[in-house]
Amino acid sequence: MHSASSRDTLHLLLLTHKQNDAEDLVSLLRNSGRATRAHMVSSLEDFKVQIQEKTWDLILAEPKAQDIDPKELFKQIKRLDKDLPVIILAEDVDPMQLEFYLKLGACDVVPEDESNLLSMVIQRELGNLNSRRILRTTQVKLRDAERRCQSLLESSKDAITYIHDGMHIYANQAYLDLFGYDNVDDLEGMPVMDMVASSDQENLKQSLKSFLMAGGNVDLKYSGLKTDASEFPLTMSLSSATYADESCTQIVIRAKSNNSDLEAKLKDISSRDLLTGLYNKPHFMNSLESAVDRAVLKGNIGAAMYINIDRYGKIKSQVGINNTDSVLCSVANYLKSAINKEDTLARIGEDVFAWVRPNINAEEALAAAEKFRDGIEHLVIDANSQTVTITASIGVALINDSCSDPRDILQRSHQAADAVRHDEGHEKGNGTHLFVAREEAPDNSENGIEKQVLEALKAGSFNLLFQPLINLKGDEQEHYETLLRMPQSDGEEVSAGDFLNGFTISEDLKRKIDRWVILHSTKLLSEHRQQNLKTRLFVNLSAASLMDKTLASWIGVALNAAKLDKNSVIFQFNEEDATKFLTQAQEFTANLKANNYACSLSRFGCSLKPFQTLKHLSLDYVKVDGSFTHELNKPESLATLKQVLAELHEQGLKTIVPLVESASAVASLWQLGTHFIQGYYVQPPQAGMAYNFSDDGE
Template identity: 45%
Template sequence: MAIEKKTIRLLILEDSQNEAERLVSLFRNSGRATRVHRLVSSDDLTQALQQSWDLLIAAPGSEHLDPNEAITAIRRQAKDIPFIQLVDGNDSDAITEALALGAQDALPQGEDERLILVANRELANLDERRARRVAEVALREAEKRCQLLLESSVDAITYVHDGMHIYANRAYLDMFSYEDGDELEGMPMIDLIASCDQASFKDFLKNYQSAEGHAELACTGVKANGQTFAARMSFSPATYDAEPCIQVVIRAETGNAELEEKLREISSQDLVTGLYNRTHFLELMDAAAERAVNAGQTASLAYIRLDRYASLLAETGLAGIDLLLTDLANLLRAHFAGSAQLARFGDDVFSALLIGQSAEQSQHSLQELLKKVEGHLFDVNGRTLQTTLSIGVAGLNEKTPRAQDVVDRAHRCADELASGNALKLFNPADELAAAASRGSIVAMLQQALENNSFRLLFQPIISLRGDSHEHYEVLLRLLSPQGEEVPPEDFLNAAKDAGMAEKIDRWVILNSIKLLSEHRSKGHSTRLFVHLSSASLQDQTLLPWLSVALKAARLPSDALVFQLSETDAIAYLKQAKSLTQGLAELHCKVALSQFGCSLNPFNTLKHLNVDFVKVDGSFTQDLSSAEHQESLKTLLASLHAQAKLTIVPYVESASVLATLWQAGVNYIQGYYLQGPTQSMDYDFSAGDE
């Protein structure tokens, strides 16, 4: 059942060790795994800033390091570390001063709930900034690739700003018989249009500035040598060197303009209804999403499903249903009268993109549509049929860069109208409530327990020191009714909230014992690492139950290694101490995972009877930096001095192996070696050859 959450790297500027520990507990209790460092001097801050941190919380004052000095140091080094300043009382002047100096927020010391809310907000903002920086790098790479594609394109392409050329590719230069792009730079595009078409071109370009999306114009082009040719120009909005402009693609006319136009039209149409098809409609949605984000133009999507489609198809057959759909398409055209872009989105689904209307503004018109369809008599081969619609509506705004998200929301709203002939608007609060609700996941968990339908995966833990045992960590997976994996964090949190974690732990233990017995009977010397939840830590019946289970399976007790997380062990230290002592008496092995996140991790270790220590995954990140390597080596040396066997997870590349070997690590685990699989089939002898 192990789950690795993203560990928050936290700096605390607080002279009191007890208060610092209390702040760390706040984050733990709110479900945040944290790795913490308490700042004790200016030099300590300088050293700490060599590494990556997610948040700094500063007490109102410190004898060792002034909070203002800490903010200044962070700004001087251009580090993106959100800074939260705590102040004495509700001193508005102190709060204003902290904000003016560059703190992300300042709040009275002791307002714990508010502190967690502010910290979560700043961490979310930090994630957004990091994602934006990654996106900016990806954008630059994409722009480079686009530039290469432009240069090699067989289509003549130019970019125009205020009617002037700012870029032209080789095919464009060849089309107009120019040798070099410099000859065109700054030249008005109208100079390449025959005088007879210049007036219409100028009018088109003037009107296009306020037009939407793609447009075309047929005109006569003029080459540098004076020759003319018939051309068809396609215009679309674009950016070049981060400036808005117009992309123009020119194709010489082949004489089959009418045929080409017809083919273009057919490729975007649904052949039954004459409306746009799904592919073209999704392109329209992408363009609308771009306008919503870049220009603030609102729009809404109506996902219109025909009720009773299966029974109507059975009644009328394929030919009959096509007639009904055509009739319905005509009704939709008449109802929207050009105010919407309409498509047949699926067999029984139409879609309408309403530009300039929010979901709420479209509600009245869509209610009228429901009444029209309900009262309409469809004539299909002499038979009269009636049907209704289920309509889901979702809006596009500056927060919806992905058109597919809007489609999914409207689709879900339509699906929720079980009785049909109704309209449902997407409400963001509903989505949040659904995410918070564990009801459906709890039902899946209950079903998985009853039907033994959980899935166990095994990930090898490899010895770097010649241990002859084969080790695997057991990972639990839950499949939805559709056969998709439910994110472990979701179902494990749901299990904990519903009081099912103990039952699930025992299911994992029993099935691990069963599979391990079969595997060891084939001559393997295998141990399994099995995670115990905080609920099992507090379960006093676990030890006697486990003793019986191991005897029944005739397994040596040391074949199972029970793994506790450092966070759970600290929260329930007394129970963890008792449990690890009891497991030692049963001769079972114990591992402590996510180690090294607390202010004083070795204090926890003093109270526990532990054989293996798995360091937190954050230690494996950025091992290319000397500071991170030294930090990990120091931690491992202290553990080895206490005769603990160490495990380093998240080994994703060969480059870190040499560092880990030199640091004396006992075991490693990660996708570089092998990801989790359904069978215990790793070749442990491969590394010895």
Template identity: 45%
Template sequence: MQAKEAIRLLICSESQQEAETVTSLLRNSGYPTRAHLIENIDGLKAKLNDQVWDVCLCYLEMEHLSGKTVLNEIQGQGKDIPTIFLHDEIDSIQAEKALKSGAVDLVPSGEYNHILQVVLREVKNLHMRRELREAAALLRESEKRCQVLLESAKDAIAYIQDGMHLFANESYAKVFGYEDADDLLTIPLMDMVYSKDQGRFKIFLKDFNAGKARSAEFQCKMLDVAGKDVDSRMMFARATYEDEPCVQVMIRANSDNFELEGKLKQISSQDLLTGLYNKHYFNEKLADAVDQAVISGSHGAIAYINVDAFGKCKGEVGIEGADMVVCDIGHLIRSKCREEDLVARVGEDCYGILLHESKSEQAIGFAEHIRKAVEEHLVAVDQRTVQVTCSIGLALINESSRSPKEVLEHAHEASYYVRKLEGNEKGNGVYLYNPAELANTDSERLEAKLLDAIKNNTLKLLFQPVINLRDETGEHYETLLRLVDTDETDISPQEFLADVSPELRRKLDRWVILNAGKRLAQQRAQGNDTRLFINLTNESLIDETLIPWIQKLLAASKLPPHSIIYQFTEADAISHLKQAHSMTRSMNKLGHKIAICRFGSAIDPFKLFDHVHTDYVKVDGSFTQELNTEKGMDGLKTLLSSISEHEKASIVPFVENANIVAQLWTSGVNFIQGYYLSGPSTQMNYEFSDD
């Protein structure tokens, strides 16, 4: 698992407490944040030159710095840093003035949830702009390489705009007997098509230009420079040439093996079991449909059809029988579709349908038609009859579609969501992907699922080794909680904790402490000097009843207190500083050690040590991501050195390759953790002696 990339935040404010509140809000929402407080223009200039920043939060009016000055400096340096103005009282005139000046928004100060949403929106927009700039640079580089390849290519290639040749390579010129490709630049393509084929060619071009196909082929006779016939196959595709929209034409003379080529192409796009198209071909055509929707505003949809309880069916009829079911259902689906619909097998028991020119109501009606047909269909398998149902997820294709992969993921997610709908627990339903609806109902179902998992003791604990680089005694593991989903996949707390109630977070913490304690007792009974890091939520920091409960548990388990290390996040400790001070002091009195994780994102993180005693400090995972740069390594070494000066043991997480280990070996870090060393496991059986 990779750490999230840190949000780099400039905060122009006179109040450090206000700045800490904003950064804590971001961290509590799951976004690692590197913030810096700016109090004057010199500090702003220095920081703008220091590194790349993602967002600037700026109070509109300050004693030593104004929002206008900040914005002028950012714009003057040509920096793409979205600037959000904050002010106590806002009216429409102020908001209009702020937007005209170049700020991306004017938000009421103190409205922290509003500020959070605006920051996240602008970070997303910034990443898209960066991706666009990178894509444009890559496109320019690709176009340069393509031009070189075009000029020397053996294939006959030309670019056509408004019927005229913009460019033709030497191979294209040779096909038609021209000595110089530039001679073709004054000749319309239509004039090179045999007169009897021109009528068909005009109709083909009309359909192609109307967007009915992203790419297409046309066979006809063409004329060379001497007026002789050339049997040709033209392949058309939309393209750009020197930033101008045009059509790419590739011409191949018809040959004796044309029929064979066609058969090979058909075979390569076909699923051998069902005769439907295969997943690769489906993805190609889906990409064409998404591109066309983005470019010309066309629309469509895809249906992802998942056979319900297919594993049970396979167990009843065997592998060959299951293949017969898959084949028969595939033929049924194909028979219910229009001729222009593309039907493919995209998984063992899954089908995809690409619906052209289909809007939401049409797609839902069509999918319901398919669902009912499958439900009523009887499949003959040897001497028995099999009846199955299916769950169908729909996703729309329109000008807002970001990528083919995302559209397919949405349809796939919608097909699984069918089983979460009331009355469709076993499937046999249709659902159109709606992210807002998914979020609203999922939180309620998630809470019920977690309560059920606690009641039935079906939550899972994993243990990931934390490796000591300083030859100290003891085997350390971090305890990781997982919720097991209906499809047997593990769900991390990062995916669900933000959506559950405070009371449920407290229950989850106690379940982890109790069950991790049992596992620890078993491990130590085998003669291992094992110690566990146990993560606790912010709700446990403010839970006054937790310490008496832990005291009773410790007495009953007879575990040595130093074998349990309770771990809180930096953001939670800062947000509940008074409670963190009281809680950690009480835990220290019991003999437990304390760890602070995701450390280093606060404006002045070391102030935390003035109020909270901690034995271990795990730096934020975003620092590890930046070790591929000299500046990133220097920054981490400085942080680790300061942690050591405060007499705390440091931990670096997300160690994913040997290169990182080599860099960290001389950095002064005490512990390292990551998948390169060992991933989380249900067992505590890592061979620490091999390190």
């Protein structure tokens, strides 16, 4: 259930007959990559209180659980007008039952033993909910933006009008004053042609027609016509716009300035790359944004191109830094000679050019890219009496109504240019490539992942990363957490949490992975402690290791072999595994404690009764779930975290808060008395233990 919002905490209401069923549902969601905070409804009154006082994302309900009639469930949701999706979990699903619950207001009915289907339905409904929330937020922002724009239009010194089908639909006061009209009603139904001299009307008509076809931004110079029939020079700036929910054309006539020529020159200079004379990146992004807007609003298509000179570093070494300007200017001059009038060409990086053209399809764009590639390859460049030939890798990304962010289009063209070197016969570049969204790797199936894990274990190709933990109370000890990554053939890495929890990996294989991590991380720690004896390491263990009765004694042998003392490693497992295998976790922590090893419980606070689990375990540290950090800005969540930390501190446990990404979060956590913080604000996971703890004033 990985998605763009998978890091957001899922607030889940559960209506089940048994607590074990509720725990299984929480485990299903957390194993699929979602931080989940759940509440098990105990009665109808409890349900009423929960939906009235808190914001929830989803309800998973078994019919008649806790003696609550499903009709009453939906009645309360409708009474409070809550946008709260409900998924019914039934023993058997037949068409009549499905129709009954859908009419009540359920999103879907899923057989309770179909966990994969349930995951897909949850993913769909959370996506739908997120889209509805984004729409509501966007509507509020749109109304605010429209109010601001209207205010700016009315107070602008520039004359501004909007036309549709050649007719005025809005004009500001400056526009009325410029042409001598008293009231906007006087312009109603009047064509814009009447605002220019008769000798310019045909030209204006053709210019408007061309603009509607090609779009972009166009400046036109005509003679304006006042109500008293006097004429005056004006420059109209045309651009596409929307007014009162209607697509139209905006015309801006700039207020007169004594330095108009100078301003025009400065504007042109500010949009140019000084070396090549091409447009610069800000101007290119504006053009790309206009192309994307036309694609989304009007269905126009287009393409963007990322032109990257191959082996530019080698060229610099060959001709010298001072002479590379000749190379760049030669490429720029060739590209200028090869483009069309409607194209925008820019230099957006030291060795990168970018191009955008409206009204072009995939085949035409690739043909244009091939033309550019061939032309660049055949350039003979003179760089300070040295003859240089070069090649380029060119990536093409299509512009259509499927993407509304110009930055994404540029990123896609960049990825396509990088992909050239992965194409057969183009290892050194000199090729073209069309961006196509990467499909999920075919071997990332259950069997495929287990095979990759086995191969990585045999080859010892796992990667170990280390992330520091900072003690807010001051401590001479230095702490890191070991994180496991599995490299894949496409260059990406999969985290241990993803491949251990998201796929069916055998218990025996999980135990072997844990022992591999212990062996290799303690070896690296031993080497590190030769420079710093104060370093300690958190090592994560899977549920399979909790049930391994021989692990405690094996750990002793491993630490002795690495010449490490017993307090140098802290063994950590998560709350979900502890809750599911409580007896084994209790025995495991007791054994480690008896042998003077430290234990930590991670992802704490999201089970239905977290402190009940805690009573049975012998622990030294507790790391709360990252969902608490994500919601520090919410008073309700901050109060909950404060209460959780206070109870943990009363029990003499050291607390850790992960996923800290801002200074404001550090300030809040310091006030709450947490012992350790961890996250990208401190440092992302690194390949070695190289964090400078002295910078934190410890």
